[in-house]
């Protein structure tokens with residue numbers, strides 16, 4: 001038999017989520033983040049569904065090429081930037097924008113031959129990953145303005161570390177307030193558009209929206225805010241990850257299920273064996289109690305998830321039979337609840353789906 005594991009991508013949900021983000025940030029343009037293969041949903045599927053976005057954000061030049069191959073003509077921002085003249089040539093060929101986050105890139109743009117590249121100057125306002133330190137911003141900006149390899153109208157941007165701690169809601173929203181202040185001070189008086197907000201900031205920090213918002217997870221109907229699902233924000237899940245039961249077995253009380261015998265049957269009961277495992281990207285660390293739906297109604301994983309199979313508690317599902325549908329997340333089961341049970345975030349789950357899973361569009 002072929003494996004029944006599917007990831008169904010709800011392109012209408014993505015369009016709904018884009019419209020919902022526009023309504024929340026009505027004065028900003030929207031850059032749809034489609035890095036990591038559209039957060040695991042498929043870059044081509046995601047970018048096509050989101051073709052009304054004002055721009056796209058990708059991690060690498062190869063992804064910019066895939067966007068252009070779809071015939072999409074809006075700006076594409078390469079988040080990792082460039083580190084060679086060959087990269088610069090490809091950026092020009094693809095008419096792609098680049099992040100500039102390091103002094104070595106300024107030098108390359110000063111010496112560059114050929115058409116100028118549109119630049120997004122990345123400022124490290126406290127996350128301490130990529131970007132120029134606040135005190136280095138004015139000099140970097142002046143050098144970029146003068147560099148023959150850089151186009152005018154440089155975008156000033158930064159990224160938040162903790163914007164999921166909402167203003168006025170979370171007791172711990174200090175870091176985002178500080179990052180906003182550092183950004184305002186570092187860029188005061190400089191011309192050019194501003195861009196700071198990821199999904200959580202679009203939802204919870206309206207004062208941060210600026211000229212460009214850069215949502216990712218929210219477009220796919222995923223929440224990063226602890227204890228809240230995407231539905232709490234009016235967003236719709238863009239992926240349903242599903243499979244079928246391969247077997248339903250009656251197991252006596254006191255037996256142990258699966259590798260390392262981690263779960264003991266508390267009574268005589270039925271165990272469903274679902275055709276899904278970590279070989280498909282279902283998390284091996286999903287513990288007993290992780291929610292799933294069988295025939296649309298809730299139950300839980302029991303025992304250890306293996307490569308091809310997962311075992312499911314069928315108490316309360318007396319009619320379940322081999323072949324019945326199992327939803328792992330998506331339609332009727334918020335991915336956030338699976339992520340929380342598994343000790344991760346929804347983003348990691350969708351990014352972890354493997355190549356043997358069949359992708360469908362709905």
Ligand SMILES: *Cc1c(COP(=O)(O)O)cnc(C)c1O
Pocket residue numbers: 033035079159197198199200214215216217218224
């Ligand atoms: C990934 C990313 C985003 C989007 O973050 P979400 O939490 O998915 O909205 C925005 N900006 C940058 C620079 C990113 O790398």
